[in-house]
Amino acid sequence: MTASTTAPAGAALNPLGLQNRPLAWKIGAVILGTVLLAASSYIEVPMFPVPVTLQTFAVALVGALYGWRLGGITISAWLIEGASGLPVLAGGAAGAHHFVGPTAGYLFAFPVAGMIMGWLAERGWTGQRVGLAFVAMLTANLVCLTVGAAWLTTLVGAEQAIVAGVMPFLLGAVLKSALGAMVLKLICGRMTRKGG
Template sequence: MSQIEMHAPAGFSPLNLDSRSLPVRAAAVIFGTFILALTSQVEVPMIPVPITLQTLVVPLIGALYGWRLGALTVLAWLGEAMVGMPVLAGGSGGIMAFAGPTAGYLASFPIIAALTGYLAERGWNGKRVGFAFASFLAANALCLVMGTLWLSSLIGMEKAIAFGATPFLIGAVIKSALGAAILKAASR
């Protein structure tokens, strides 16, 4: 009688955070929230939603930290924003950011961090750059869909697509390529 074994793909953990101590993981979360706050300040002002580096860094944290710790890091950063710390684009923070035009994008961030982390752990990572690119592109697409849906409740679907999705499409492709390249470098 033969036994069929299921093998999970080799995990991707360049930082190896899953096997680290709790203080090291806590430090990684704090460092991740700092990087998110810092890159949120790099923006191209647009109305109603600015272009920022968040949609590069959020999925990257997921892919590098793993889906659980990546999502937790993003949730911690959003928690900092909710209590009023100036960690969002333009140095904003406070509960009103979660009711304004960017709320849908913000709500997508922990989900897309978990998505890229989950996919990276299953081989969609720097060892397979095409898959890494696809995972970042899927994360950016999900962010745009969630952000546009929320924005449509404020300004209508036609305007939400025109101002909340279309201007970000080329940037999503570029950020996805850059994210895949960073993962490729990290896999070495």
Template sequence: MPEAPAVPTPAALPLRLEGARLATKTLVVALGTLVLAASSWIEVPMVPVPMTMQTYAVLLVGALCGWRLALATVLAWLGEAMVGLPVLAGGAGGLAHFAGPTGGYLVSFPLAAALVGLLAERGWTKRVLPAFAVMLAGHGVIFALGVSWLATRIGLAQAIAFGLTPFLLGTVLKSALAVATLRVVPHGRRAR
């Protein structure tokens, strides 16, 4: 009977953190929240949802770190936002943003990062086309929850018109940029 192919491990990730010390993982989470905050400040003001580099950073964190560490990083960043730190679009923070028009997008970020991280652990981000598909799938999670939440506030047609359509080109570009970034990140040795 033939053996089933081995499922790739987190060693498939550019940042090999599976055996890293807790201090190293904590540092990666802290640095990840800084990258996420910086990506939030790169903004094209739009109403009711601004265009930022957040999705690029969220998905890249997943692809670099794997699902567990990506989930921890994005949740830590959202926790910073909840307590009022200026880590969201335009330097915003506070609980009101989770109940406002962008609430669905914010809630989707940890799920999208975890999905991309899980697929990256399974080797889906090692080649360009599958990696691009993974990034688009992550964006799909973000839009599904974001537009759904926005639709409860302004109706489905308006949510699609203002919360999806203007972002489609940016989604393709940010997905391609994330894949290009993965190509230049060296696959390092296992962190300690």
């Protein structure tokens, strides 16, 4: 059967179906998504120059569940909250200065990573196909690491950016991607049972 590979983009591939919901639902989803993203920022392992958090996990999950448009809007709204002074960034940090410091590249990569994840999810890279979901989640994580390290290079040089801004996070990226793929599988399974 090829139904799962030939379904039109977005058809039964977005587990929450937010694209078909009224505006009030979408606004509620954005608010809930920013709360999830903020909560993921508080789960932190301090490291220098960039801490390990569950942010990339939450960013990819929001992208997968919300789709590329609403996911990008949600992640951008969360970053605006942080820049505006709300304590929603890593470890409860806040303020616009984080968008020019060592973490700036990672922060700016988040909406891009979420939108890439959402775009892939809308094309079937979800929990219905857990291997593809893992690859999509890992891609989102690697986008964050790549853009983050590129910015970090301007501050500490290429070698130090890779040593301090990429290498310590690779295993975490794989583990968070596997966890994300399993969460998507569980959500898709629940939604299928509810719908069926």
